[in-house]
Amino acid sequence: xxxxxxxxxxxxxELSENDIKQELSDNDSKNEGEDVxxxxxxxxxxxxxxxxxxxxxxxxMVALCSEFLDGGTDTTSTAxxxxxxxxxxxxxxxxxxxxxxxxxxxxxxxxxxxxxPFDAGRxxxxxxxxxxxxxxxxxxxxxxxFQWKSVEGDDVDLAEKQEFTTFMKYPLQVHLSPRVRRx
Numbered sequence: 001x002x003x004x005x006x007x008x009x010x011x012x013x014e015l016s017e018n019d020i021k022q023e024l025s026d027n028d029s030k031n032e033g034e035d036v037x038x039x040x041x042x043x044x045x046x047x048x049x050x051x052x053x054x055x056x057x058x059x060x061m062v063a064l065c066s067e068f069l070d071g072g073t074d075t076t077s078t079a080x081x082x083x084x085x086x087x088x089x090x091x092x093x094x095x096x097x098x099x100x101x102x103x104x105x106x107x108x109x110x111x112x113x114x115x116x117p118f119d120a121g122r123x124x125x126x127x128x129x130x131x132x133x134x135x136x137x138x139x140x141x142x143x144x145x146f147q148w149k150s151v152e153g154d155d156v157d158l159a160e161k162q163e164f165t166t167f168m169k170y171p172l173q174v175h176l177s178p179r180v181r182r183x
Contacts, residue, residue, distance in 0.1 A: 040065065076131045078167055082158075083139050085172045088148045089156035098143050098179075105144075146176040 043061045047053045056064075087094040142148070150156050151173045159169035 076134055079131070079135055080138055081168055081172055083135065084142060084148060084174070085156050085158060085168060087139075087143065088150050088172065088174050089158065091149065094143060094148060097139075098147075101140060101144055145179055147179055149175045149177070151175055 040061065043056055043064060046056055048056070087097070152175070154173055156172065157168075157170045161167045161169040
């Protein structure tokens with residue numbers, strides 16, 4: 001597993017390095033009237049005043065690009081897995097959430113597309129606030145439509161495993177039952 005992880009990191013660094021080299025070669029022929037500036041372009045233009053106005057080295061740009069990509073890759077799905085694991089481990093919290101949803105939404109409604117945040121454009125990076133909105137939307141729909149229970153004889157283990165982000169050491173195993181509501 002560690003070898004696979006190292007290969008993934010190496011592949012990500014190679015992609016970032018190739019993007020930076022492409023931007024460096026394109027930098028001389030920039031379109032002056034272009035309104036869109038890429039993340040790599042901002043790194044190429046960045047000057048560090050505390051270090052005698054030095055430019056970033058290619059390896060520093062690769063590291064920053066990798067961090068930028070890593071931050072948006074696993075965090076939302078991993079957070080969702082942790083949330084659902086805790087709702088399974090603590091069914092009283094899941095029930096409290098469900099009852100609050102009935103109180104707010106009514107018995108026949110569900111979280112719909114109209115409640116989703118905005119579309120994601122080609123270069124959009126909304127970050128933390130959007131991830132929180134998505135998580136609220138996903139959790140609301142997952143609890144609204146299903147009752148989540150641990151698999152019989154298998155208690156939810158919240159042990160951690162460090163990779164790019166903090167994963168569950170033992171993936172969540174659940175039994176889902178559709179919620180029966182009056183229409």
